[in-house]
Amino acid sequence: MIATLAEMFSYTFLVRAAVVGLMVALCSALLGVSLVLKRYSMIGDGLSHVGFGALAVATAMRAAPLAVSIPVVVLAAFLLLRVSENSKIRGDAAIALISTSSLAVGVLVISMTTGMNTDVCNYLFGSILAMSKADVYLSVALSAAVLVLFALFYNRIFAVTFDESFAKACGVNAGAYNALIALLTALTIVLGMRMMGALLITSLIIFPALTSMRLCKKFRSVIVCSAAVSVVCFFAGVVLSYLYATPTGASVVAVNIAAFAAFSLAGFLRERG
Amino acid sequence: MALIACRNASFAYEGHVAAGGLSFTVNAGDYLCVVGENGSGKSTLLKGLLRLIAPRQGDVLTDGLRADEIGYLPQQTAAQKDFPAGVFEVVLSGCLPRLGLRPFYSRKEKTEARENLRRLGVLELRGRCYRELSGGQQKRVLLARALCAARKALLLDEPAAGLDPAAAQELYRTIRELNSSGLTVVMVTHDARCVTEYATHVLHLRNEQVFFGTAGDYARTDAGRRFLGGGAA
Numbered sequence: 001m002i003a004t005l006a007e008m009f010s011y012t013f014l015v016r017a018a019v020v021g022l023m024v025a026l027c028s029a030l031l032g033v034s035l036v037l038k039r040y041s042m043i044g045d046g047l048s049h050v051g052f053g054a055l056a057v058a059t060a061m062r063a064a065p066l067a068v069s070i071p072v073v074v075l076a077a078f079l080l081l082r083v084s085e086n087s088k089i090r091g092d093a094a095i096a097l098i099s100t101s102s103l104a105v106g107v108l109v110i111s112m113t114t115g116m117n118t119d120v121c122n123y124l125f126g127s128i129l130a131m132s133k134a135d136v137y138l139s140v141a142l143s144a145a146v147l148v149l150f151a152l153f154y155n156r157i158f159a160v161t162f163d164e165s166f167a168k169a170c171g172v173n174a175g176a177y178n179a180l181i182a183l184l185t186a187l188t189i190v191l192g193m194r195m196m197g198a199l200l201i202t203s204l205i206i207f208p209a210l211t212s213m214r215l216c217k218k219f220r221s222v223i224v225c226s227a228a229v230s231v232v233c234f235f236a237g238v239v240l241s242y243l244y245a246t247p248t249g250a251s252v253v254a255v256n257i258a259a260f261a262a263f264s265l266a267g268f269l270r271e272r273g
Numbered sequence: 274m275a276l277i278a279c280r281n282a283s284f285a286y287e288g289h290v291a292a293g294g295l296s297f298t299v300n301a302g303d304y305l306c307v308v309g310e311n312g313s314g315k316s317t318l319l320k321g322l323l324r325l326i327a328p329r330q331g332d333v334l335t336d337g338l339r340a341d342e343i344g345y346l347p348q349q350t351a352a353q354k355d356f357p358a359g360v361f362e363v364v365l366s367g368c369l370p371r372l373g374l375r376p377f378y379s380r381k382e383k384t385e386a387r388e389n390l391r392r393l394g395v396l397e398l399r400g401r402c403y404r405e406l407s408g409g410q411q412k413r414v415l416l417a418r419a420l421c422a423a424r425k426a427l428l429l430d431e432p433a434a435g436l437d438p439a440a441a442q443e444l445y446r447t448i449r450e451l452n453s454s455g456l457t458v459v460m461v462t463h464d465a466r467c468v469t470e471y472a473t474h475v476l477h478l479r480n481e482q483v484f485f486g487t488a489g490d491y492a493r494t495d496a497g498r499r500f501l502g503g504g505a506a
Contacts (some may be wrong), residue, residue, distance in 0.1 A: 034417065037352060163347065166345055170340075217404075217405070218359035221370060
């Protein structure tokens, strides 16, 4: 086991991928609890599709991928948040509209420039080779920011997530906290997308939160548990993908499915016993 | 002393005037029941008094009452029904207005949260999970949270919705006791018994102000007789 790990991490690209992935897994787990509880899970999915379109356009223009996709996805995050809060437009339909549109634009742009080859596959399902040194710095900085902001605003985030009208009545600017969560989610998704793939990155946001909610009954324990589950599942997924030469993103999701099943079973047994 | 005064105020919801022609005063120590049919603008008015929405016309004077002196008990949202939250976490979040710029609660706030749980007789629930409580227990926990925020007034939006009659009466008695201990109460309700037994003042809405005055005067008006069930007399 130790020998395998040592061999794995003698490859620089794997070390980078593991660092970026663990940071992204940690951030998305923290943000995911709030998103899932606020019924905003679909925003994460919509954002990853927008990110796919932005990445495709950036590649076609030979621009730096992050420089193009970060502002586009952040913008989309605010737009989707507004759409979900506006009761006049059907939020879920609007999100589906935006995400499929971005997907279509992305596919068109890719097919016009490089042709439909493995590139598309890498975008959609992720590639472990995609992480550069700059990504490592960015992901460490981002996750540090998410952790600090989350800790400092923890009590307010709880209040806004549990009962937005009460928090507003207490003078908390709920809109600002929603925007902050959307901004951090957008950054996390852009960072994690190229490794996990546009179609799979949402699982990092949704799975750990739902998994820990099977067993934990308090907000704080859900947060801590989901951070732990996310990090452990990501690491296990990367090791498995190395051992069996499977795609990284899909392996991580597979481990998350197993964890969800195990937690569900444990929760079920506890309810009955 | 007037805590809240509306002068010919109106509040809009989704572009339409939901509650208009409002002229009333709430004095310290009052127990005001806001009554009216569904969609008559009661919840919109409450949001206006909390300054979550601005009046479309007229003035709302709340000089005697700062936003951080109000405890608010909103209606339950669908998301809360399966929300993993501890009872103590929920009640403590009522101390949010006391935080100021600090990130975390101090011992003082935790003591206050515990004290308010005791006051409502649900201290033994503090280690429990909120979603596993009965409807009546959940309402008491939310009321304890509102008490943490309330310095002068409680604003309650249909506190007894979804409770069985016995639990509702018990909750009303508790609210009455809180009123006796000096808190001003503004409550949206459908319950005629609560109005006759506890309220000092009544505000009847039908998208505009139908009646405002003391509970005794209200019982003698047509609207009051109809609402209170004495229409045949």
